[in-house]
Amino acid sequence: MTSRIPFNRPFVAGKELFYIAQAITLNNLGGDGHFTSQCSRLLEQRYGIPRVLMVPSCTAALEMAAMLFELEPGDEVLLPSFTFVSTAGCLVRHGVRPVFVDIRPDTLNLDEDLIEEAITSRSRAIFPVHYAGLGCNMPRIMEIAERHGLRVAEDAAQAVNSYQDGRALGSIGHLGCYSFHETKNIICGEGGALCVNDPSLIERAEIIRDKGTNRKQFFRGQVDKYTWVDHGSSYVPSELTMAFLYAQLEMADAINARRRQIYDFYRKALEPLAEEGLVRLPAPCGPEASNFHLFYLLLESQATRTALMEHLNKEGIQAVFHYVPLHSAPMGRLHGTTVRDLPVTDDISGRLLRLPLFYDITEADQERVVEQIGVFFRGVHRRF
Ligand SMILES: *Cc1c(COP(=O)(O)O)cnc(C)c1O
Numbered sequence: 001m002t003s004r005i006p007f008n009r010p011f012v013a014g015k016e017l018f019y020i021a022q023a024i025t026l027n028n029l030g031g032d033g034h035f036t037s038q039c040s041r042l043l044e045q046r047y048g049i050p051r052v053l054m055v056p057s058c059t060a061a062l063e064m065a066a067m068l069f070e071l072e073p074g075d076e077v078l079l080p081s082f083t084f085v086s087t088a089g090c091l092v093r094h095g096v097r098p099v100f101v102d103i104r105p106d107t108l109n110l111d112e113d114l115i116e117e118a119i120t121s122r123s124r125a126i127f128p129v130h131y132a133g134l135g136c137n138m139p140r141i142m143e144i145a146e147r148h149g150l151r152v153a154e155d156a157a158q159a160v161n162s163y164q165d166g167r168a169l170g171s172i173g174h175l176g177c178y179s180f181h182e183t184k185n186i187i188c189g190e191g192g193a194l195c196v197n198d199p200s201l202i203e204r205a206e207i208i209r210d211k212g213t214n215r216k217q218f219f220r221g222q223v224d225k226y227t228w229v230d231h232g233s234s235y236v237p238s239e240l241t242m243a244f245l246y247a248q249l250e251m252a253d254a255i256n257a258r259r260r261q262i263y264d265f266y267r268k269a270l271e272p273l274a275e276e277g278l279v280r281l282p283a284p285c286g287p288e289a290s291n292f293h294l295f296y297l298l299l300e301s302q303a304t305r306t307a308l309m310e311h312l313n314k315e316g317i318q319a320v321f322h323y324v325p326l327h328s329a330p331m332g333r334l335h336g337t338t339v340r341d342l343p344v345t346d347d348i349s350g351r352l353l354r355l356p357l358f359y360d361i362t363e364a365d366q367e368r369v370v371e372q373i374g375v376f377f378r379g380v381h382r383r384f
Pocket of ligand 1: 057059086178180181191192
């Protein structure tokens with residue numbers, strides 16, 4: 001009986017348990033202690049970001065972005081439909097209308113050529129998503145945003161430690177949102193960060209994050225008592241999770257390198273099937289341009305995807321797909337809009353399959369995944 005290969009397995013990279021023990025001995029398990037500030041500082045220095053605020057999730061960071069941009073009922077925000085629910089959920093809770101724009105067939109990122117036709121007098125912001133850790137065309141998006149007076153919040157949930165032209169993804173828009181959920185590259189169970197790239201937003205971001213209070217200013221001695229001054233919520237993570245995260249952040253480059261190895265293995269082993277036109281592989285990219293967050297196959301049809309997924313699952317290999325496009329989900333249909341059909345989104349989301357990819361997957365397990373894909377297409381047991 002061969003063992004099951006999960007789609008994802010959370011991993012311990014190095015000093016996580018040591019740092020958690022240290023956090024406990026420091027007698028401060030609430031927020032904004034030693035490890036929270038270590039994590040912020042590391043991200044600020046590494047990526048040249050004026051202020052990084054650690055938060056409980058990327059969803060929380062996106063919610064803070066909607067509040068910081070002061071989005072109001074009737075406002076419109078442009079974003080892809082091919083994304084996780086949080087990119088749009090943070091808008092709809094303020095009565096903001098998500099305007100879904102189609103993606104490029106090569107990168108599956110927001111198609112920058114389709115953004116301008118979707119801009120109206122009610123447009124306020126663009127929320128680009130860096131799918132699979134590969135950047136959207138940020139120079140074009142920032143140029144369009146500037147010309148139309150729009151704000152930009154990058155959903156860089158999947159793109160921690162990815163670069164574009166030497167700049168870290170998440171550090172380019174007015175705001176950037178990171179995720180450290182256990183399915184991402186760098187993890188702490190549940191966690192995130194808000195990159196405040198526009199310094200004029202820092203003070204209010206700190207207040208919103210701390211229940212609408214000016215506690216940060218109080219601790220810095222800028223005000224003589226701390227009190228309720230604005231909207232806000234509980235967006236401060238626990239020291240325990242930040243201790244875990246700090247150990248992973250220290251190893252960010254090693255994690256990228258390992259994922260690149262896994263990614264390259266799949267790509268090389270599956271190339272023959274791609275050359276025969278049986279599958280399509282992700283567009284190639286340089287080692288800096290991606291953090292190799294995920295590896296996907298595009299199958300010929302939805303029926304082929306379903307059949308391959310069933311075959312792999314029968315063989316104990318967990319392969320999964322995403323997303324149900326948001327414009328076709330019940331909430332997306334109710335609250336969102338589009339200026340034209342989204343043929344690429346509709347097509348790709350039906351044919352995409354993700355393969356197991358996590359830090360300590362073994363080469364033997366990867367070989368088994370590749371072999372079983374071969375068995376599916378060729379009906380015989382042989383390596384290719
Ligand atoms: C994972 C993910 C999120 C949500 O991240 P959480 O930290 O789980 O809130 C948001 N957007 C995208 C594109 C994601 O992949």
